[in-house]
Amino acid sequence: MEWIVTKDYKSMSDTAADMIVEEIKKNQHLCIALPTGGTPIGTLENLAAAYNERNLDYSKLRCFNIDEYVSLGKDHEQGYYYFLNNHLYSKTNIDLSKTYVPDVFAKDLEFEAELYEGMIQENGYFNLILLGIGEDGHIGFNEPSIVHEAICHVADLDNSTIDANARFFENKTEVPKQAITLGIGTILKAKKIILIANGKKKSDVIKKLAITNEIDPKFPASFLLTHPDVTIICDKEAVSCKE
Ligand code: GLP
Numbered sequence: 075m076e077w078i079v080t081k082d083y084k085s086m087s088d089t090a091a092d093m094i095v096e097e098i099k100k101n102q103h104l105c106i107a108l109p110t111g112g113t114p115i116g117t118l119e120n121l122a123a124a125y126n127e128r129n130l131d132y133s134k135l136r137c138f139n140i141d142e143y144v145s146l147g148k149d150h151e152q153g154y155y156y157f158l159n160n161h162l163y164s165k166t167n168i169d170l171s172k173t174y175v176p177d178v179f180a181k182d183l184e185f186e187a188e189l190y191e192g193m194i195q196e197n198g199y200f201n202l203i204l205l206g207i208g209e210d211g212h213i214g215f216n217e218p219s220i221v222h223e224a225i226c227h228v229a230d231l232d233n234s235t236i237d238a239n240a241r242f243f244e245n246k247t248e249v250p251k252q253a254i255t256l257g258i259g260t261i262l263k264a265k266k267i268i269l270i271a272n273g274k275k276k277s278d279v280i281k282k283l284a285i286t287n288e289i290d291p292k293f294p295a296s297f298l299l300t301h302p303d304v305t306i307i308c309d310k311e312a313v314s315c316k317e
Contacts, residue, residue, distance in 0.1 A: 075304045077284070079313050083272045086309045087116025090204065090270050093305070095124050097202050097266065098135065105136040107203040107256060108162070109214075110154040111239075113270050114206055115161055122165035132166045136197055139175040140205070140261075141215045143250035144183060144228065148175065152242050176226070176254040183228045187254045191226040194256075200264035207271050210234050211279050211293040215255035218292040224259030228252055258297050267301055271308040280312045 080086040094117070098104055108114070125132055139154050146153035155175040163173055174193055180186035194200070205213050215229040216222060231239075231251055240246040261267070271280050283295050283306070290296045298304045 075298065075306055078305060078307045080307065080309050082309050082311075083116060086270055086272050086307050087120050090114075090117040090268055090307050091120030091124060093268060093307075094121060094202065094204065095128070095130065098130060098132065101201060102131060102134045103136070104201045105138070105197045105199070107138045107140050107200045107261075107264065108158055109140050109204055109206040110157045111206045113272055114204060117204065117270060118158070118161040119165075122162050125166040132168045135168055135172065137163070137168060137173045138194060138197075138200070138256075140203070141229075141253045141255035142175050142178050144178045144252040144254065145250050147179065152248075178254060183252075183254065187226040187228055190254065191257070191260060194226070194260060199260070202266045202268070203261060203264040205261070205267060205269040207269060207276065207279055207283070207295055208235055209238055209275060209279055211282065211295045213258070213261060213269075213294050213298070215253045216258050216261075216294045218294060220291055222291055222294070222297075223257045225257040226254060226260055227257055229255045258294065262297060262301050264301075265303065267298065267304045269295075269298065269304065269306045271306070271312045273309070274311050274314065276308070276312040277314050280306075280308055284313075 078089055080089055124130055142154045148155045150156055163170060176186050176190040207213060210218055217232045236249045240249050243249050286296045
């Protein structure tokens with residue numbers, strides 16, 4: 075794993091966006107999986123700014139949601155497709171017919187998750203995945219567990235994740251309890267992985283990731299150790315150890 079420590083959130087977002095822009099310049103057809111949450115907002119907005127200021131063409135990109143809450147549709151303000159559309163797609167010439175998200179209203183959600191995996195497979199898996207990380211080490215919505223599903227699946231969210239994500243909702247009871255997420259195997263099939271993290275609240279999980287040297291399914295981010303091309307970009311606060 076390559077580690078890049080930046081002075082602050084802005085510089086983490088600049089560094090991540092610059093790396094992604096370089097990949098887009100090399101391959102306009104890039105197949106990319108994108109995260110949600112507080113962390114990636116700056117990176118996504120930089121990508122939108124780069125499109126406008128550097129005269130880039132995003133029309134051939136293929137963009138996949140890493141995850142989506144069960145029961146929040148594409149037009150729900152706290153839905154993850156809405157988030158990506160709001161921060162990136164709608165501000166660029168990304169072709170919405172090449173943006174993908176599971177249908178979280180499907181009658182058979184497990185089957186829908188398999189269809190989503192199939193779509194990713196048809197697209198040759200990801201050239202690039204931009205990941206965030208949960209305070210408990212989850213990536214996508216692959217929560218700490220003794221067993222993991224390799225492919226896209228329906229995930230039950232841990233209480234701690236529901237608590238962490240409640241800040242985006244009016245109250246905790248509104249946070250969905252399930253999501254469709256890429257599996258660990260889907261993530262690891264990406265050619266290149268960039269993980270971003272910022273702020274003191276991530277310092278414990280980032281410290282754990284830095285010292286981990288073996289796979290621990292109860293620490294999902296540890297699976298990244300098996301991947302040959304992972305870059306972790308985090309700001310100083312996320313690497314500062316709490317006493
Ligand atoms: C959610 C998402 C993850 C994301 C994580 C961190 O649980 N499913 O993909 O990485 O939150 O979010 P934040 O960036 O807000 O800390």
